[in-house]
Amino acid sequence: MAHAPTLPYWKGFDVGIEMQRCVDCAQAVFPPRSMCPHCHSDAFAPATASRGVIEETTLQTGSPPILFGSIRTDLGPIVVAEIVGEGGAPGTEITLVSTNKRQTGGLIAVVPQPSIKE
Template structure:
């Protein structure tokens, strides 16, 4: 499993607070624009598609697929002892992409398009992060 990551390493602000609160509650929250109906990730105050200030929070399904990935063999700081590990760009069913780690990946099944499901990992007493697991 992933190494301990100090919560102080991650920026949390008023735009992203519902995202972080959702993770703590076991929910992967993203935004959806009430004006153009497009999903948005990363958290922000204006829609990047239509520039409206009408973003609402929704709970994502947590399902998606691997859009791209890399295997990290050399890392620093909190991640130095966790190598090798897989970092993937995940495309959620809702249409947004986010970068995360794959946990317990069966190496023969790591491929572009492989289906994944979110899992929540407490990495610090004040921080939960979304990681993904390849699903059969």
């Protein structure tokens, strides 16, 4: 569940994935935090990851089966997402979207929005 300090990062979630970029060391951080895990700074600027590369996949069996993947985003952090569309193999470049954009077509990685607690 997302909390009030991270709320701005989840509200604009439908176009890529909103992340934080540390102002001091320039490393991207996801999920949002109050302190950079790389340099311990508390100064962040917003950044959006819109593409990624599939690193690993796993298939959840059932009806219907669901393909999940570890996606290294274009900003660096890895996210776990549902892969929708044909051709979701490791090494494939993929577009990152939130759950309300599934109808875009093509190969996409759906990163779910967390429930928001204000």
